[in-house]
Amino acid sequence: MKFLERWVDTITHPPAFGLDISDRTAKFIQLAKNKNGGFDIAQFGEMEISEGIVVSGEIKKPAELGKLLRDFRDADGKRVRDRFVVASLPEEKSFVRVIQLPKVKLQEVDSVIKWELEGNIPLALSELYFDYEVLDPVANHLDHYDVLVTAFPKSLVDSYVAVLKHEGFVLVALELESQAISRAVIEDPGGKEAVIIVDIGATHTGFIIFGGGSMIFTVSIEVGGKDFDEAIMKGLGVSQEEARNLKKNIGLDRRFKNGVLFEAMVPTLSVIMDEIKKQLWFYRDHAEHRHGIDPEIRRIILSGGDANLVGLEKHLSLALKKEVVVARPFVKILNKEHATLPPLKKSDIIRYTTTVGLALRGAGY
Ligand SMILES: Nc1ncnc2c1ncn2[C@@H]1O[C@H](COP(=O)(O)OP(=O)(O)OP(=O)(O)O)[C@@H](O)[C@H]1O
Ligand SMILES: [Mg+2]
Missing domain, CATH: 3.30.420.40 (ATPase, nucleotide binding domain)
Structure with missing residues (x-):
């Protein structure tokens, strides 16, 4: 970059x-x-x-x-x-995206990228630093380039x-x-596997689609551990400290108090899951571009503090029918x-x- x-x-x-x-x-x-x-x-x-x-x-x-x-x-x-x-x-605040550019148009790369940024970021180009990198093709004989744009x-x-x-x-x-x-x-950065990394921090969750040695797309949502904490405080009427302890010690275990804790955490969990689903679909729909890289995201890799949630891997892998691992x-x-x-x-x-x-x-x- x-x-x-x-x-x-x-x-x-x-x-x-x-x-x-x-x-x-x-x-x-x-x-x-x-x-x-x-x-x-x-x-x-x-x-x-x-x-x-x-x-x-x-x-x-x-x-x-x-x-x-x-x-x-x-x-x-x-x-x-x-x-x-x-x-x-x-x-x-970052923008990361792989776009496709017809081979003949490489000299026009600047204007294509500006067009892409203008359509996707609510800031004037003069307010952005941006950069692009033409990616090494995983398969040769392409009629276009894959270009990683960052801003x-x-x-x-x-x-x-x-x-x-x-x-x-x-x-x-x-x-x-x-x-x-x-x-x-x-x-294995050079591998052909496509994965999604989900980083669940205290204040936000980041989603990174990675494949063929490069990031392909990233997005971040303002949902994270603090939302689990708040939902538990409200749902169970407990202090912040108790809420955090319940989250860390019991997590998504439905057996606890007839599932009240689980129920309290579901709305936040669903927001994160829906974003993963959206990204899985999006990737699958655009897979024709991913020459040589897996046409489907094969694995979900969890990171960030709230990836520790007891039962999270199992919950996600059952719901999304994907292999889920912790980084x-x-x-x-x-x-x-x-x-x-x-x-x-x-x-x-x-x-x-x-x-x-x-x-x-x-x-x-
Ligand atoms: N054992 C655990 N089980 C569940 N959640 C945990 C555990 N340990 C820490 N957390 C949660 O992890 C979060 C902090 O993680 P992390 O350090 O990755 O966030 P951060 O990088 O500071 O935040 P952000 O990236 O969102 O700004 C907090 O919500 C905390 O409650
Ligand atoms: Mg973080």
Whole structure:
């Protein structure tokens, strides 16, 4: 994504840490190459962000975010001293889409892409950074090119860059959250399998269709863990803390209190499921374009904190008749011999998917 490269400080750098800023949390991981050619976790940490500082990915209070980042500490309470960083931009605001372009028209690619963006993003072209990449065809003999188009609002990129630079960070790379997630989650990037990654975070759920070595489409909805929490509070008349505990410990287990908890969570779950269905259909309907890649999405890969919900995989696989798996974001690190696992709870590992993807890039993966 070249439009993001203009911000990057092109100097040689030690492994940079990955920094994932969400609305209510920021997380970082720094990897170090080990003697065996793999990576170890050098440092990692997480901090809470109070409500209102970052809203739907927009930095509303830059000075306060800066102050938090200045005092970022790792899991042992040590202040983060390294300055080199790979950071992500919020998925809510990004545009990612593969479009088809007749071969003869490659010289017109600019105007086709502008047309596509104007029809899909409610912002003037002058307010966007955008970029495109002609994808390597999975099958040759195509009469057209597949072109990956990415775009992001200028003002937002600028605001992330400003806060990070103001705090003395050196930006080694800036990328879309979906890019980082794909890097961490896709175990065989060159494969022909088409998958959908569903990242269920506290405030939003991101959907990434990936196949043939590239992202094909992404979308994000403003529904996430907080909606489960609120529905449980209302439905069962409990406090926020109790609601979270019920969600984490009982989840989608229908046997609990005659299914009242399950019933409370169903509306939120349905919104997420309906979006997956829509994407499965959309992909199938446009499969004639996916030369060589699976004509159907074969697997659903879950990530984000609410992917921990007890019974979620089973529920989705029965309802959608697809294989559903939970992502293993540390696989690319741990595949290597003698790599050490981070001292994280199993349920926390999946919350670090984006951060792992960023850290992998920072370590030169
Ligand atoms: N064991 C668990 N079972 C169910 N949900 C869990 C569990 N552990 C954490 N969560 C939920 O995960 C969510 C946080 O996940 P994550 O860290 O991926 O979100 P985030 O990246 O901060 O948010 P976003 O990306 O939406 O801005 C919260 O809703 C939390 O309640
Ligand atoms: Mg997240």
